[in-house]
Amino acid sequence: MERTEAASALALDLGSSSARAILGSLRDGVLVTQEVHRLTHRAQMRQGSLCWDIEALNSAVADGLDAARQALGTHPASIGIDTWGVDYGLLDHDGALLRPPRAYRDARMARHSAALEGRIDRAGAWQATGVLPMEINTSYQVFADLQEEPGLAQRVGALLPLPDLLAHELGAPVGVGRAIASTTGLAAPGARQWSPVMAQAIDLPESWLAPLVDDAVVSGSIAGTGTAIVRPGGHDTACAVHSLGLAPHQTALFISCGSWSLIGATVPEPIVEPGVLEAGLSNEVRTDGGVRLLRNLTGLWLLQECQRAWGEDDVAGLVEAAGRARSLGVVVDPDDPAFMAPGDMPAALGEWCQEHYGIEPSGRAQMVRLILESLACAHAEHAERLAGLVGSALAPGAPIHLVGGGARNRLLAQMTATACQRPVVIGAVEASAMGNLLAQFEATGAARPQDRDAIVRQSCQRAVLEPEDPSAFTDMRERLARARIR
CATH class of the missing domain: 3.30.420.40 (ATPase, nucleotide binding domain)
Structure with missing residues (x-):
């Protein structure tokens, strides 16, 4: 029996201390993975704030794509990026990153969490979002940013969680996947819309909130390569x-x-x-x-x-x-x-x-x-x-x-x-990478959602x-x- 041609996808699985590029090939219902690049990174103090090294993260994406191209002899059919939650980048009105994304362990939230909870208590915040209120949440971080930086509200054109920020850097339009949005403490339960209750409590301008989009769909492509950009779930x-x-x-x-x-x-x-x-x-x-x-x-x-x-x-x-x-x-x-x-x-x-x-x-x-x-x-x-x-x-x-x-x-x-x-x-031990790859194959039509369980059963013991x-x-x-x- 003639074997079908393998479909390819690249998963960028970014953790808070390491970034890995995992190349996946799907043929005849079997997913085979190969790590093609790895980078260690850490948050750094910049101008008094604990920030992520966004240059290193962007390099990890670029180097992962290059390693995948070398392994395949061509560009991968798609790429998807997943990261940890709650952290984000702020774009100005021209689409440029205002500053390096700050890390969830930064001290600024501790200075303002009581003030936010004075505006909306934990029960109210949870009812509005369905997410457990925590000081590291995006909602607490944004409130602290607005309190400490007069004029910031007018300077920001969009808030993008890290996976959407990195996808945007590759060429995806401004948007936020529903899965990662649901972890921010800014979206209504189910993340079909942003929470007006939280936006009002934080004094968050509506213009900051990018459109919410479904995951496991093609969101754009990398210019000159034909590589589709897929939001695989983000988190x-x-x-x-x-x-x-x-x-x-x-x-x-x-x-x-x-x-x-x-x-x-x-x-x-x-x-x-x-x-x-x-x-x-x-x-x-x-x-x-x-x-x-x-x-x-x-x-x-x-x-x-x-x-x-x-x-x-x-x-x-x-x-x-x-x-x-x-x-x-x-x-x-x-x-x-x-x-x-x-x-x-x-x-x-x-x-x-x-x-x-x-x-x-x-x-x-x-x-x-x-x-x-x-x-x-x-x-x-x-x-x-x-x-x-x-x-x-x-x-x-x-x-x-x-x-x-x-x-x-x-x-x-x-x-x-x-x-x-x-x-x-x-x-699966490498569950995040496998789920990322499966979402890409489903988005590009290389696999059907109803075949996901069969692929998993055939691909990992x-x-x-x-x-x-x-x-x-x-x-x-x-x-x-x-x-x-x-």
Whole structure:
């Protein structure tokens, strides 16, 4: 049987410390990926503000395109860019970037967050947007900009989130994809329109707000190359969820696990109820137009910081040893403020256990086991909350889809299955890049949306882990609940 010609696409998967260009080739329903370029970058202080190195990010895009052209012998058929959320660039009325985009860790929001919450309280902001109010949100950042820079309102022609800014630099018209818009705290639930309530609270000029556009459609092309520019979902988690291969209205639990664990449920429409706010959940739009109802939890950051403190790069060896180690019989709260800042994480974990339980881990293996059991219990707690809010579509026994770097950690996946008492379906490790590429192939007609699940199944090895006896995790969660109220 004659093989069809391969379709090509380039995913630019930009994280807050590294940028990767992943070339994808789709032939006969199988997606093959190849990393063709990688760049490390970091935020820098410029004129008193923490800013992203936009020159480095643009170079990563250009160098990735060049590397893809060399690998293919021609230009890729399309390109899509995904990044982290909340940060943005401001264009002037001539379309030029006014200044380097500022980073979400910049200090200016802390100076003005109380003033914004005096104008619209957290419940009001959440009702207007469906997104959990946080100081790093675009809404807080923009308010701080307007407070600190008199005259800025008149100088800005458009606000573009980072993926849309970089796409515009390539030649896409000014616009904002619905998925990334939904993470800003400026859009109404579902991101079909900008929120007039938030715009009024911030004194945000309507002229700043670019048109909202659907994702997974061709938005332009790079001059002289024929390479189509596709908005693949913009946000890396939207792309990761797209890699699950779910139908637009399918409801399912997922965890995108890396330094952070983003646990959520795919639902057809936003759920804007008091219980959702109390659970700390946000309604973020999926690449295909559905909704990701999710919570951001501390994830493998705890292990990564322990590795840094120990000077240990062999994570597989640490996890293998943890699998043989005796459980301490207790877990920590991964979201406790004691674990937020970089530092001596082994000491912080030991002190937390000593303070709350009067015991602490003995050795690295038991420390790693403590971390993984703690993450599994956190996953179980929030999976139960999501199931309670979403209802019968997430009945007991419905699986959890696990993707991202944590998908490599079989011990964590098994612990999560057991703590949650749900099968865990292990998906793509490079989930954001895969979802980005799938969105491009769907936009250019190289693949049909209804074939997404089949492509994922043929392109990455899925494994299903069944839950085991949960009694140990039940005991640990009960001890944690008692420790929290002391």
